[in-house]
Amino acid sequence: MRCQTCGDATSPEDNECQRCYTPLGQPAVTPGLPTYSVRGIGLAARIAVGATAVLYLVVALAPLVGSVMARQARADGDRDLLAVAVVIEALLALPMVAAYLTAAVLVIIWTWRTRKNIEAFPGALTTLGAGWAIAGWLVPFANLVVPARVVANVARDSLHRRFTPDLVYVWWAAWLVFSLGERLVSRLDSRAYDRLPEIPFTDAGYQAYIDYYRDSLLRNTVPAVACVIAGVALIVLIQRISAAQEARIARALPAWPTGPVWPSAPVWPSVEGGPGGEARSTPVP
Template sequence: MRCQTCGDATSPEHHECQRCYTPLGQPAVTPGLPTYRVRGIGLAANVAVGATAVLYLVVALYPLIGMVMARRAMANDDPDLLVSALIISAVVALIMTVAQLTAAVLVIIWTWRARKNTDAFPGAEPAFGPGWAIAGWLVPFANFVVPARVVAGVARDSLWRRATPPLVAVWWCSWLVFSIGERLATRADDRAYEKLAETPFDDAGYQAYVDHYQDALLRNTVPALGCVIAAVTLILLIQRISAAQEARIAHATPQWPTAPIWPAQVWPAAQPASGVQSAPGAQSASGVPGVQPAAAAQPLSEVPGAAPAS
């Protein structure tokens, strides 16, 4: 007997498949329970996550540009360059925030669908309901633990693991480093910027802006590293889980037979001449009743029982 999920041979000594942990005799997907496509939404989430990571790197490294503009403002005694640097930084941060919100929505939708699919996988052992795939990100303090546990359960049940894949731990730890580090760095930047002179009048005032951007660059190093690691690991998790779930659902989908192909009708090469007809009920070599090829047609006078022509 073979497992209906992975196709491996099973043994009656075990009550479940030793590879995918599907109970013996159970199908790959429980009939009657809904399943959802996750490949498309997973691809969209990966694109949004990657775009967010790239934009955050631009924000994190922007102090390099700010330092250049601050030095140029000091050389030219032009405070307007400092205002321009601030405006550009705000625009880039706004674009990054929009991308981050888009990625968050897509990841939540993907997580809910992937978690919902595991309800239809015999042998799955989810620890949280599908609703926690959404609420886990929104409930204060719970959002430090619940999303990771939901994704860990989905990964175990989709990738045929009893233990949580290490990739989940790497993703969540790096995400916490990024999330907490980014907030702390932003608050520190805001407090430091408030201490700067709105309009510097001497080199010391301009130099304060240069030092501010240098400190901001150092503060952004840790959250930037966490952002890159979190993005790469999350993209890998979404890709692997989506592929595994789609394959399992496709394996359980019945292959309906196609419509029968009717044989093409074969017509005789030539029509019988006038006064010549086929015998009633006669069947031609082509298999079409009542139709005789021209070469096999019989004169009416040779048909038994037929009256001679006048």
Template sequence: MRCHTCGDETSPTDNECQNCHTPHGQPAVTPGVPTYSVRGIGLAASVAVGATALLYLAVALFPLVGAVLAGSARESQDPDVLLGAVLVEVVLSLPFLLAYVTAAVLVIVWTWRARKNLDAFPGALPHLGAGWAIAGWLVPFANFVVPARVVANLARDSLWKRFTPGLVFVWWGAWLAFSLGERFVSRRDDQAYARLPEDPASDPEFQRYVDYYQGLLGWHLLPLIACLVAAGSLIVLIRRISTAQEQRIALGRPAWPAHPDWPTPGAPQGHPYPAQPVTGPPPGVTDSTVASPQVPPGAGGTIGA
């Protein structure tokens, strides 16, 4: 007997398929349980995550621009040049924040849909309800653990793994390093910037701005690397899980048999149905019921009577 989900040969001594863990005799998708498409939302989430990572790369490398502008301000003794550095930082930060929020919403929607699909997969063993796919990202302190558990469940039950794939740990570890590191670096930047002279007028005061931007670059390297690793691993997870779920959902769609009288591909448009020769009365109908009964002629009923 072959498994209805993966097609592997199963053993009657086991209760489930040893490859995809679908119980014997169960279909790939439980009939009557709704499923959700994750391909489109997964693609949108992947694009948004990638765009967020690229925009953060520009934000993290901004101190290079700031150091150049601070050096120009020192040479010209013009503090207005330093306002250009602030303006460039704002111009780079706003698109990053917009992409970040967009990616967060799309990833949450994708996670919820993928988690709901597990309810329709026989053999899947989700440990948390579908509501945690949304609340897990929003509840304080729970968002340090719950999203990783939900995605780990998605990876195991969608990719037919007994244990959580290592890519999940890579993604979550990098995400925590980016999230916590970026907050720490931002707070440190604000405190260091507040100690700078508001209206520099001498060469040493301008030099403090140059040193500030040059030192800023090193602090941003750790969150930057963590952001790129987290984004890349999450994109791979989204694509793999989405593809696996879409393939399984396709297996659950009924393949309706073709009726013999339905038109076949390539048939002429004017004759969609083949002509059926008439060889006699339909089955179950006798000749006496097809022919009209004889009526005896009455008086005056015929000409010349």
């Protein structure tokens, strides 16, 4: 007897498949329960997450531009260049914010669909309800734990693991470092900028701007690295989970018929004999 989920041979001595943990005799997907396609939304989410990570790196490196322009402003005595540096940073942040919001919406939708799908997988051990796939990201303090628990549940039951894959821990730890670190860095930058002279008249005033951009670049290092790690880990998780769920759902779908097979034209015996007296058959047109 073979498992209907993974196709491995099973033993009557076991109550479940030793590879995918589907109970013996159960189909890959429970009939009558809804499932959702996650291939398209998974691809869109991966693209948005990747774009967010790249654009955040651009924003994190923006102080390099500010430092160069502050040095040029000191050399030329042109204070307007300092205002231009601020405008450039703001313009670089706009695409990142748009990508971030897009990625957030797509990841939430993908998480909800994958969480609903495992309800139709025999042998899945669901923990939090599917509603937490959405609310977990929005409720304060709960968003520090719940999304990771939901994705961990989905990963275990989609990838046939007894324990949560290590990649889930890597993703969530990096995400928390990025999320909390980015907020802290933003506050520190805001306070440091408020202490700068509004209009620098001396080399010391220009040097204060140069030092600000240098320190800001250093402060951005930890959130930027964490953002890249979290983005790569999440992209891999989305790809693996989506592929596993799509393959399992496909096994439960009935094969589509190729079309009716038409009978061949009947053949009737001819009344005329052929050479040697044999009867010949003539097909009916």
